[in-house]
Amino acid sequence: MEESSLEILEFDKIIDRVQEFAATIIGKEIISRLQPVDNLNYVKNKLREVSSAREILEEYGRPPFGGIRDLREIIEKADKGIVLSVKEVMDVRSTLEGVRELKKYSREIGTGIDDELQDIYSIITEKFDRLTPLKQLENEINRCIDEHGEIKDSASRKLRSIRREMDRIEGKINDKLNSIINNTRYQEMLQDKLVTIRGNRYVVPVKSSYKNTFSGIVHDQSTSGLTYFMEPMAIVKLNNRLGELKRAEEQEIYRILKKLSENIKEHTRDLSDNLEMVSLLDVDFARARFSIEIEGIEPGINDKGFINIRGGRHPLLKVKPVPIDITVGNEFKTLVITGPNTGGKTVALKTVGLFVLMVQAGLHIPAEEETVISIFNGVYADIGDEQSIEQNLSTFSSHINRIKRFLGKADARSLVLLDEIGVGTDPREGAALGVAILEHLRERGVTTIATTHYSEIKSYAYSQDGVENASVEFDMETLQPTYRLLMGIPGGSNAFEIALKLGLPHDIIKDGKELMSGDDIKVENIISDLNEERKKYEQLKIEIEERLEAVKKKEQKYDSLLTDLEKRKKKLITEAREEALQIIKKTRKESKEILRRLKNKEFASRSDIDRVENEINLNLKETEKEISEKRQNKDGRTRVKEISCGDQVRLKKTGQKGEVISVDREKGEAVIQAGIMKVTTGLDEVAKIDIPDDTKDELFHSYQVKKKSRVSPTLDLRGERYETAQHKLDKYLDDVFLAGLKQVEIIHGKGTGALRKAVHTVLEKNPHITSYRLGRQEEGGSGVTIADLKS
Numbered sequence: 001m002e003e004s005s006l007e008i009l010e011f012d013k014i015i016d017r018v019q020e021f022a023a024t025i026i027g028k029e030i031i032s033r034l035q036p037v038d039n040l041n042y043v044k045n046k047l048r049e050v051s052s053a054r055e056i057l058e059e060y061g062r063p064p065f066g067g068i069r070d071l072r073e074i075i076e077k078a079d080k081g082i083v084l085s086v087k088e089v090m091d092v093r094s095t096l097e098g099v100r101e102l103k104k105y106s107r108e109i110g111t112g113i114d115d116e117l118q119d120i121y122s123i124i125t126e127k128f129d130r131l132t133p134l135k136q137l138e139n140e141i142n143r144c145i146d147e148h149g150e151i152k153d154s155a156s157r158k159l160r161s162i163r164r165e166m167d168r169i170e171g172k173i174n175d176k177l178n179s180i181i182n183n184t185r186y187q188e189m190l191q192d193k194l195v196t197i198r199g200n201r202y203v204v205p206v207k208s209s210y211k212n213t214f215s216g217i218v219h220d221q222s223t224s225g226l227t228y229f230m231e232p233m234a235i236v237k238l239n240n241r242l243g244e245l246k247r248a249e250e251q252e253i254y255r256i257l258k259k260l261s262e263n264i265k266e267h268t269r270d271l272s273d274n275l276e277m278v279s280l281l282d283v284d285f286a287r288a289r290f291s292i293e294i295e296g297i298e299p300g301i302n303d304k305g306f307i308n309i310r311g312g313r314h315p316l317l318k319v320k321p322v323p324i325d326i327t328v329g330n331e332f333k334t335l336v337i338t339g340p341n342t343g344g345k346t347v348a349l350k351t352v353g354l355f356v357l358m359v360q361a362g363l364h365i366p367a368e369e370e371t372v373i374s375i376f377n378g379v380y381a382d383i384g385d386e387q388s389i390e391q392n393l394s395t396f397s398s399h400i401n402r403i404k405r406f407l408g409k410a411d412a413r414s415l416v417l418l419d420e421i422g423v424g425t426d427p428r429e430g431a432a433l434g435v436a437i438l439e440h441l442r443e444r445g446v447t448t449i450a451t452t453h454y455s456e457i458k459s460y461a462y463s464q465d466g467v468e469n470a471s472v473e474f475d476m477e478t479l480q481p482t483y484r485l486l487m488g489i490p491g492g493s494n495a496f497e498i499a500l501k502l503g504l505p506h507d508i509i510k511d512g513k514e515l516m517s518g519d520d521i522k523v524e525n526i527i528s529d530l531n532e533e534r535k536k537y538e539q540l541k542i543e544i545e546e547r548l549e550a551v552k553k554k555e556q557k558y559d560s561l562l563t564d565l566e567k568r569k570k571k572l573i574t575e576a577r578e579e580a581l582q583i584i585k586k587t588r589k590e591s592k593e594i595l596r597r598l599k600n601k602e603f604a605s606r607s608d609i610d611r612v613e614n615e616i617n618l619n620l621k622e623t624e625k626e627i628s629e630k631r632q633n634k635d636g637r638t639r640v641k642e643i644s645c646g647d648q649v650r651l652k653k654t655g656q657k658g659e660v661i662s663v664d665r666e667k668g669e670a671v672i673q674a675g676i677m678k679v680t681t682g683l684d685e686v687a688k689i690d691i692p693d694d695t696k697d698e699l700f701h702s703y704q705v706k707k708k709s710r711v712s713p714t715l716d717l718r719g720e721r722y723e724t725a726q727h728k729l730d731k732y733l734d735d736v737f738l739a740g741l742k743q744v745e746i747i748h749g750k751g752t753g754a755l756r757k758a759v760h761t762v763l764e765k766n767p768h769i770t771s772y773r774l775g776r777q778e779e780g781g782s783g784v785t786i787a788d789l790k791s
Contacts, residue, residue: 001035001036001357001378001379002378002379002380002405002409004381004402005353005379005380005381006036006357008381008382008383009350009353009354009357009379009381009383010316010350010354011036011354011357011358011361013316014315014316014354014357014358014361014363015031015032015034015361017290017293017315018031018034018286018287018290018363019031019032019286021285021286021287021289021290021293022282022283022286023065023066023068023282023285023286024065024068024070024278024279024282025070026070026072026275026279026282027065027279027282027283027286030279030280030283031283031286034361034362035361036356036357036360036361036379037360037361037362038303038360038375038376038377038413039375040301040302040303040375043301043359043360043362043375044301046361046362047298047299047301047359047362047364048123048298049123049124049284049287049362050284050287050288050291050298050362050363050364051120051123051298051364051751051752052120052121052122052123052124052284052752053124053281053284053285053287053288054288054291054292054364054751054752055117055120055121055751055752055754056109056121056124056288057285057288057289057292058292058718058719058749058751058755059109059721059722060105060108060109062285062289063102063105063106063281063285064098064101064102064105065098065102065278065281065282065285066098067094067095067097067098067101068094068095068098068099068275068278068282069091069092069094069095069098071091071092071095071271071275072275074088074091074092074264075268075271075272075275077261078261078264078265078268079265079268081261081262081265082261083254083257083258083261084257084260084261084264085257086145086149086151086257087149089141089145089257089260089261089264090141090145090149092137092141092264092271093138093141093142093145095271095274095275096133096134096137096138096141097138098278099131099132099133099134099274099278100133100135100138102128102131102278102281103128103131103133105128106125106128106129106131109121109124109125109128110122110125116754116757117722117754120752120754124281124284127277127280127281127284128281130273130277131274131277131278132270132273132274134267134270134271137263137264137267140260140263141260143155144256144260151253151256151257155253155256156252156255156256158252159249159252159253159256162245162248162249162252163249165245166242166245166246166249169238169241169242169245170242172238173202173235173238173239173242174195176232176234176235176238177195177202177204177232177235180204180232180234181193181194181195181204186214188210189206189207189210189213189214190204190205190206190207191205191206191207191226191227192205196229198219198220198229198231199219199220200243200246201219201231201239201243202231202235202239203216203219203220203229203230203231204216204229204230204232205222205227205228205229206227206228206229206230207226207227207228208221208225208226208227208228211228211230214230214232215232215233215234216230216231216232216233217230217231217233217236218230219231287362287363287364290363290364291363291364291751292751294313294315294364294365294366295366295749295750295783296363296364296365296366296367296750297364297365297366297367297368297369297371297750297751298364298752299355299359299364299365299367299369299371299372299373300371300372300373301359301372301373301374301375302372302373302374302375303374303375303413304329304374305329305333305374305376305412305413305415305445305447306328306329306330306372306374307326307327307328307329307352307356307372307373307374307447308326308327308330308370308371308372309324309325309326309327309351309352309355309367309371309372309373310325310367310368310369310370310371311323311324311325311367311368311371311777311781312324312325312326312351312352312355312365312366312367312371313351313366313367314347314350314351314354315354315358315365315366316354317347321347321483322344322482322483322484323367323368323777324344324348324351324483324484324485325485325487326348326351326352326449326470326485326487327487328352328447328448328449328468329374329447331468332466332467332468333442333445333446333447333448333466333467334438334441334442334447334448334449334450334461334464334466334467334468335448335449335450335467335468335469335470336438336450336451336452336457336458336460336461336467336468336469336470336490337349337449337450337451337452337470337471337472337485338451338452338453338457338458338469338470338471338472338490339471339472339473339474340472340474344472344483344485345419345451345472346383346419346451347483348451348472348485349381349383349417349419349449349451350381350383350417352415352417352449353379353381353383353415353417355367355373356373356374356376356379356415357379359373359375360375360376368777368781368782369750369753369782374415374447376413376414376415376447377411377413377414378409378410378411378413378414378415379414379415379417380402380405380406380409380410380414380415380416380417381416381417381419382399382402382403382406382416382417382418382419383417383419396423396424396425396430399421399423399424403418403437407437407440407441410441410444410446411444411445411446412444412445412446414446414447415446415447415448415449416441416446416447416448416449417448417449417450418437418438418448418449418450418451419450419451420451420452420453421434421437421438421450421451421452421457422434422437422452422454422457423452423453427454428456430454431452431454431455431456431457432456434450434452434454434456434457435456435457435460438450438457438460438467439460439464442464442466442467458490461490462490468487468488469488469489469490470485470486470487470488470489470490471485471486471489471490472484472485472486473485473486496509496512496513499512549773552771553770553771553788556770556771557770557771560770564665564666567666568665568666571666642688643660643663643670643683643686643688644660644663645660645661645662645663645737645790646659646660647659647660647688647689648660648688648689649670649672649686649687649688649689650686650687650689651672651674651679651681651685651686652685652686652687653685656674656679657674657689658672658673658674658679659672659673660672660686661673661678661734661737661738662734662737662767662768663683663767664767665683668682668683668684669681669682669683670682670683670686672686673738711735711736711738711739711741713736713741713743713744713745714744714745714746714747715728715729715732715744715745715746715747716747717729717746717747717748717755717759718747718748718749718755720755722754722755722758725748725755725758725759726758726759726761726762729746729758729759729762729763730762730766732744733762733766733768733769733787733789734768736768736789737768737789737790741789742788742789742791743786743787743788743789744786744787744789745775745779745780745784745785745786746759746784746785746786746787747780747783747784748783748784748785749783750781750782750783756782756785759785760772760785763785763787767790768789768790769787769788769789769790770788770789770790771787771788772785772786772787772788773785773786774786
């Protein structure tokens with residue numbers, strides 16, 4: 001990619017923001033070197049990694065990167081056989097602990113989830129799997145070095161022995177020194193009753209006047225010269241012995257560190273691999289955190305030059321930008337954007353260019369999920385910095401110099417962005433030059449987006465195949481740009497209309513119009529007609545969408561009813577067959593028993609035969625009675641269908657009264673609100689209570705009012721786990737149904753769509769829901785689902 005274009009599009013500022021989310025030094029370095037790549041598969045993989053990391057972040061929180069240190073120099077030293085310092089060994093230990101914590105974090109990912117989420121997570125969890133905890137090395141370092149960086153006595157027997165002897169000698173020295181400073185004989189000689197150290201030897205402060213009287217060796221004196229720090233002769237041998245022991249201690253510590261360094265050397269390959277993998281994970285999660293911050297998405301990508309941005313928002317603007325829709329590269333390869341100054345043309349241009357660079361660097365972009373971005377081998381931007389978000393510089397010569405450089409490089413796999421093409425010189429010549437440049441790029445198949453004020457370029461875009469107009473909308477009532485981008489319509493100058501609204505005399509405006517050329521008038525008339533057609537189309541589109549939505553709701557309702565009826569029909573047939581079989585089996589069994597008893601008698605009397613006949617008749621009557629009862633039960637169960645939500649019913653077993661709040665006809669169950677309790681019971685266990693309509697309405701209304709005061713029409717599930725979100729949504733839908741709400745808004749965010757899928761799965765099955773849809777742009781787009789409830 002051309003460096004100047006990266007700078008103009010402010011790609012470096014995006015990198016700086018991503019870098020802020022990295023936790024490790026190496027991760028920050030990797031991000032600082034990120035560049036757009038034109039390999040389609042590579043970019044796809046990187047975007048999926050970000051989506052996977054974001055999904056994990058939102059479900060399980062941030063990974064624990066805190067203990068990871070930059071071990072590159074330490075590993076290099078260990079490989080060369082250099083003995084490491086205590087701090088360097090502690091850095092190795094800290095990293096080993098960090099790797100162990102990351103492995104622990106990764107084991108929690110993906111437990112008890114469906115295969116689809118498992119596939120999403122696996123892109124990142126495979127990297128966690130490649131981490132190698134070195135527990136034995138970590139334990140050995142812990143055995144030798146404490147948390148404060150001190151070598152432990154337990155590091156070796158020799159060190160323990162040396163330190164015990166040092167403690168014993170220091171004890172003797174302290175005893176002798178205490179006896180000296182507390183002896184009345186020496187009190188006049190000493191400046192203070194204290195013991196200090198000079199040159200690793202214990203000394204006492206002696207007054208200068210007694211330096212020749214006090215029996216000892218001078219090691220130092222105060223700045224004033226009034227005090228001499230002297231080692232009493234009584235402890236000279238002990239101090240000598242203590243010095244020998246300290247040197248022995250240092251040698252033993254060196255030996256211990258050397259052994260630890262050799263141990264680390266044996267694991268430098270694993271340490272390097274761990275460091276590399278942790279750094280890559282750090283980069284993935286930094287990208288994911290950036291995606292969350294900008295409300296980014298993983299767009300569809302291609303390498304055909306096709307760009308289709310929906311709801312795109314420039315990620316560097318400090319004020320919340322108006323989302324734009326922009327398309328280029330499919331039916332037309334050149335797009336010309338016109339409109340008023342400060343209306344958003346340049347921001348739209350920069351948004352497209354920056355989105356392409358971000359995607360090719362493996363970053364999500366702030367747009368709607370339908371967005372598609374192409375991969376280009378070069379992005380060339382000539383954007384006048386007078387319209388820059390932060391800077392200010394533009395001349396005709398600088399424009400031409402940049403464009404000249406582009407023309408030698410741009411091809412069918414390039415994206416060229418030209419801001420105010422032909423500006424800075426005579427308008428007619430500038431317009432002609434602009435048309436010639438655009439035509440040259442079009443003939444070479446270059447994907448090009450240009451902004452302009454020139455009518456000649458608008459006309460060129462209107463008449464030339466493969467070139468399309470777009471404009472930034474201007475509100476004639478407020479005389480302000482709306483920052484909306486309108487595809488297929490060139491922007492008018494609006495000069496006469498604005499002047500008229502601002503009170504300029506009519507005769508001046510009339511004279512001005514007469515001075516316009518015929519072509520200019522023609523172009524402005526075309527633009528005016530197109531804008532009128534656009535307004536009609538937008539109104540018609542709204543009406544069609546509303547009608548389609550109504551039809552969709554009815555279709556869903558009828559489909560649901562048909563499905564319920566079919567299920568009920570099958571269930572009734574199955575139950576009837578089962579019951580008939582049971583009755584037949586029972587009757588056969590009883591008849592066989594009667595015949596068996598009759599056969600056991602060698603001679604049957606008339607009375608025996610009559611008795612058998614009576615028993616068979618009795619069985620037949622009982623069978624008829626049982627079938628009749630079953631039929632009545634069936635009829636009763638059929639009548640149960642009349643029970644519906646809102647009915648007042650009585651529980652047959654307890655006599656309790658309540659209100660039906662939900663019915664599951666497939667299971668033959670209903671949920672009854674009886675006082676403060678909810679009771680789930682069979683439909684055949686309740687009896688409907690007929691109450692006057694006005695009483696029913698009054699009861700329902702009072703209950704509804706109570707519920708409405710406690711239930712919000714919006715549920716925010718962002719950041720919830722998959723199963724937790726489903727559980728919360730189920731309970732929420734019961735509450736809003738009881739409250740009598742007709743429509744609710746469920747916020748699940750965009751991300752990879754896993755949480756949205758969880759929400760839609762619940763809505764599909766919930767008996768209260770008649771239909772649902774993703775939010776419109778003004779409602780929150782694909783990050784929100786709007787659900788309609790049964791009346």
